[in-house]
Amino acid sequence: MNPSSTSKISLSALKRHAPILLALLVGLLLPLVIFGQIADEVRDRDPMWFDDAILTQLHLHATPPRDAGIIFLTRLGAARVIVPFSLLVLAAFWVKKRRGEALFFGVTAGGAMLLSPLAKAIFQRERPALWPSPAPEFDFGFPSGHAMTSMGVVAALVVIFWPTRWRYLALVLGAFFVVIIGFTRLYLGVHYPTDVLGGWSAALIWVSGVKAAMWGREVWTRRGVV
Secondary structure: OOHHHHHHHHHHHHHHOHHHHHHHHHHHHHHHHHHHHHHHHHHOOOOOOOHHHHHHHHHOOOOHHHHHHHHHHHHOOOHHHHHHHHHHHHHHHHHOOOHHHHHHHHHHHHHHHHHHHHHHHHHOOOOOOOOOOOOOOOOOOOOOHHHHHHHHHHHHHHHHHOOOOOHHHHHHHHHHHHHHHHHHHHHOOOOOHHHHHHHHHHHHHHHHHHHHHHHHHHHHHHOOOO
16 A cells, blocks of 8 residues: 555544544543643642632531531442442443443543542642531542542443433433532532542543543554554
């Protein structure tokens, strides 16, 4: 095959996969910029200008009944719920012989769960102490493990279901779940807003990176390179 024909094939493939490439670019670079900016502030050991203000405003609306409801909701994003749910999803894909989806979901969801405590150990950011939380946490705060794990699981499912008719249902329900879990962490005063944003960004970086790596391998495999 001569160089000109190879160039034409590459250009054709580039045009065909342009939407995927653009989505990966946005999903990887934009969260990376956000995470990098927040990480710089975290290293300075000071909350960003809006962190305390948002938490203070939320706490003005706290009541014991609301506390109880928020505590129930926040537990939906805890490992004791997310891990069994993820294992069920993984098993469902495996039983249906959708091994590619199973591998992708296992790597992305599992990776988000494992990377969260590692990132906390690296940044060692103390949690807010603006008031006694009704559901206190005692490890480091950045990034939010609830936010990172919920976003990792949801983003992986959205990627998997995007080629199907269930794409918008997965996106809407998943986004609602992620936002609710993030909100509960702020309401309870156990995370700064930047902890939650950092968790979301880190998860999106991870999921986009894994998708890019697996998609690239699929392309090269079809071409007989690997």
